[in-house]
Amino acid sequence: SQTIHQWPATLVQPVGSPLSLECTVEGTSNPNLYWYRQAAGRGLQLLFYSVGIGQISSEVPQNLSASRPQDRQFILSSKKLLLSDSGFYLCAWAEGLYNEQFFGPGTRLTVL
Amino acid sequence: QKEVEQNSGPLSVPEGAIASLNCTYSDRVSQSFFWYRQYSGKSPELIMSIYSNGDKEDGRFTAQLNKASQYVSLLIRDSQPSDSATYLCALRTGSARQLTFGSGTQLTVLP
Numbered sequence: 001s002q003t004i005h006q007w008p009a010t011l012v013q014p015v016g017s018p019l020s021l022e023c024t025v026e027g028t029s030n031p032n033l034y035w036y037r038q039a040a041g042r043g044l045q046l047l048f049y050s051v052g053i054g055q056i057s058s059e060v061p062q063n064l065s066a067s068r069p070q071d072r073q074f075i076l077s078s079k080k081l082l083l084s085d086s087g088f089y090l091c092a093w094a095e096g097l098y099n100e101q102f103f104g105p106g107t108r109l110t111v112l
Numbered sequence: 113q114k115e116v117e118q119n120s121g122p123l124s125v126p127e128g129a130i131a132s133l134n135c136t137y138s139d140r141v142s143q144s145f146f147w148y149r150q151y152s153g154k155s156p157e158l159i160m161s162i163y164s165n166g167d168k169e170d171g172r173f174t175a176q177l178n179k180a181s182q183y184v185s186l187l188i189r190d191s192q193p194s195d196s197a198t199y200l201c202a203l204r205t206g207s208a209r210q211l212t213f214g215s216g217t218q219l220t221v222l223p
Binding site: 034057098 | 144146148154155156157158161163200202204209210211213214215216
């Protein structure tokens, strides 16, 4: 069966510091991968998605970037964090005809 | 107009009652519909998918889709306190890789 991992689970970072969040999926090949952000009490905002190694689509212009160096690895990065980057970051994977998405446990980021 | 609209709630029902959650959408080309459950502080969990008009039942959950009226609903029978969560409606348009999510309805089941 498929499993999705995210780390770290929680992170507290100062404004202006860099960021690297990692997501890995097990038990599947060539999945579609997604990064979402959920601000406190808000809905899901799609940040990036990828249909293959090195293929990244950005949904929202911002100071974040994403990379997919391996088939089942998806990385979210920032060179300088802003206060507004605080939130719950969720990675998801999907495959198949209907593209059902399954979420990882998430990373809760607080920028101070 | 938002692409996916949900009543934010909170919706409160007594234990054992039927909880009815509704979602309307604006894009008539939408083809795939999903319901996610999100407990406080946790990630969303897929609980139902529906692709054609009519009802789809899975245990205590029933998803209903009416493409002509552009709405999809989720019924939870015999509601339990453990069903208390935020329920997110999502849809996929055509062959798009992305899902569009509603803002969610908060459900509280009172013991």
